Amino acid sequence: MDRQIDYRHLESLIALLTVARLGRYTAAATVLGVNHSTISRRIDALQKAMGGHLLTRSPNGWELTDLGRRAMTSAEAIEQAVASIGTEEDLDALSGHVRVAAPDAFSAHLAAPALAKLQQRHPQLVFEIVSETTRARQTRTGMDLEIVIGEPSVRKAASTKLLDYELRLYATAEYVKAHGTPKQLSELSNHSLNYYIDTALTVDKLDEATSALPPMRRAISSTSIAVQYAATMNHAGIGLLPVFLSKHYANMVPVLHDEFSYHSEYWLVGREEALRNKAVQETVRALNDAAANGDWFIPPFSPY
Template sequence: MADRKRTEVDWQDVRVFLALGRYRSLSAAARALQVNHATIARRIQSLEHSMGEKLVERRPDGYLLTAGGERALEAATGMEAAAQLLARADRADDEDVRGVVRINAPPALAHAFLTPQLALVTSAHPGLDIDLATDLHSVSLERRKADIAVRIGKPNDGDLIAQPVGKLAFGFYGSSARCDAVEQGAPPVFVSFDEQNSDMPEGVWLSQQFPRARVAFRAENQLLQATAARAGAGIALLPHYIGRQVPGLRPCALTPLPPAREVFLLIRGQDRHARPVRTVMRHLVDAFKENRALFSA
């Protein structure tokens, strides 16, 4: 009986479980999928019944995956990637796309989002190679240091084509202990950028809004800041796409918050007809569109 049930997993149940596993919040998962809370609960219960084990536990600060849930989430993520690959391959041109496309992006965005998305490109197009480099500060496309640049905030470059792909919203994230303390009235202790990168917009905004607050830990990028916040060093101002994906972090009810920033893809005007660049651009535009709920408030 148990074996028969394990063969009857519903993909719609899996989609709901993926959303809950990513956001660890019933409300956030419901917003991302545009369904109500009851549907989320029913789908999770259905998947647990099909798999024959408990996948999630409800806690005061959100949902926690069981050991079985963590294994299921890894498998479900693979299923989603395969489904996306099939959908994109279906739209691909019959002719092979070949060449190397060099991409430059901020480190945190590259590690936490772009790398797995770009890996799908090379799977869909075996003749296409990706060279991904990271830099907190902008590189020059006009000097041909990259073919595609991913930028946060409106660019002011010269003869470049800039395509907006979505909004990047922020929130305060920390361990349960740190967030509980702040929500009960304790002064916040922050994690922010190191001195070399103190001119980053989020670091400048934080110092302006909380000029007297202690910054207990400084790191060069937001992925490192998330790791420090998870370990209890302080509260980090993070893009939602990081805060929602790092286990052990939860949103903190702390305000104000900075305005959302727009994400752009940049290419040189003369490259707009180059098939390798156009192919990667299309994949990235699709990826941001499919995952917009991960980035938005």
């Protein structure tokens, strides 16, 4: 017969809940405002109280054991009970930390504005957006949600497609005046490309994007799409850039649009435990709504 949870261990249950959602003690410590050793002590105390291991280490970070899942049910019930305490106005409020990893263009032009609107409605919500372009890895931990390019292959996580997007070639009028306008794909071999750093690129879909192009020397390569725009807008070469941004900037001249485009998708990935969190659920809803409505934030001038 399982031991009963001692509800004096409320802080330990919240620590377990947070580690289960984020997969890392350090990430849980950051969210809860304590240090790593405090999280460890609280989990150890809870394991002693329940008479067994609650977490096990895996390639995905820390995951719940069967006993841990039973404790998680109690932790979620406590979280919901605490959230239900307060005025009628408080009942509709959300609070807590939500951590999101996403490519920088998505972060700046869709995620940040969408989550800013959500945060205005729920001032107690805190968002952390980690801007990076990488695949959904089995070792990904420390995030509630992750936005990736291309359909992910993950386990013990849910994924859904947010939207399609397209990459095309662009240059400036100054660049094509100085170097000529390529009339066919083969002529691109005489031009420089601004794109991701080959050796730093871990996303298969972005790697595939250049496979239909002839070999091109690199002008300025970067892991940041903002840097790629800055290089292209300053006439360093031809950029392979997202249409949803480039079409709004008058100084972006289309190059070979009748002959080349590359299509991909943004996908949303979340750990199963994290997706049971109401704040995370509302974050997913806000991102889905923004994607469905095409709510891209386009500054009236180029930020690059």
